Amino acid sequence: MAALIAICSSVVFGVADFLGGMSARRIAPMLTAAGAQLTGLAVLLAAALATGGSPTGTDIALAAAAGLLGGAALAAFYFGLSRGAMSVVAPLSAITAAIVPILAGLVLGEAPGAPQWAGVVLALPAIVLISREGTSEPAHQAEEPVEERTTPEGNRVGVTAGLVAGLGFGMFIVLITRTSAASRWWPLVVSRSTAAVLLGAGILLAGAWRGRTDRTGLRLAGLAGLLDGTSNMLILEAGRRGMLVLVGVIGALYPASTIVLARVVLGERLQRHQLAGLALATVAVVMIAVPA
Secondary structure, three states: OHHHHHHHHHHHHHHHHHHHHHHHOOOOHHHHHHHHHHHHHHHHHHHHHHHOOOOOHHHHHHHHHHHHHHHHHHHHHHHHHHHOOHHHHHHHHHHHHHHHHHHHHHHOOOOOOHHHHHHHHHHHHHHHHHHOOOOOOHHHHHHOOHHHOOOHHHHHHHHHHHHHHHHHHHHHHHHHOOOOHHHOOHHHHHHHHHHHHHHHHHHHHHOHHHOOOOHHHHHHHHHHHHHHHHHHHHHHHHHHHOOHHHHHHHHOOOHHHHHHHHHHHHOOOOOHHHHHHHHHHHHHHHHHHOOO
């Protein structure tokens, strides 16, 4: 059941990521992030008020730390995209975000069966292949977007930002899933509030609130936040029911639904490595979902 919930979380977050990207084409990216944070917080708060829960001091502390790390990871991710190639930042952040829960699960004594481990091994390259954009062959470099042909310095910044972002995203999953079941959704409210404050401070300092805006972009950001909040609830439930080693990896496969939507809605061409990644991801999820 945990694997199925994690799959749903991954799909929903991938859709949210796609809508957020569409919003960022119309309004300033930081405004997209802020709009998504606020609507996501509204969804989580409504869910928490409706279901109750009794968070302890430890739950609140874990949630606040998760919010700080998640917010910092988001800032690092955007910074990396602005300075380095997306083909470097995106896969590095995704693979790091998957590895962190795996290591945490091993430290906690989790022991998946052989099929699950085989699925994890297949999922890691799948995450990289799915997340990576552009081409690496010299014959095709002229066809890549300008932002993919960055300087060596820009790529060094991208590598650092990708690793930092992935570490923060991975730690968010580890910390938020360590909260007690009795706290229900309140840890997500705390973490989202913390991240929203951090993001709001960044927007004010950077003056990003002066960026371009339109109603469609804001609506897309709001819908992305609604789905993002829903995805957070699903991954929290999956983490409380199952092993971090497996839940973290499945959650990191979210770019799969993003690129599928980009193909269906926008008509974007899928690269061969992305198709290979989708095939690997399908096999990996099936193997992870096999009962131990």
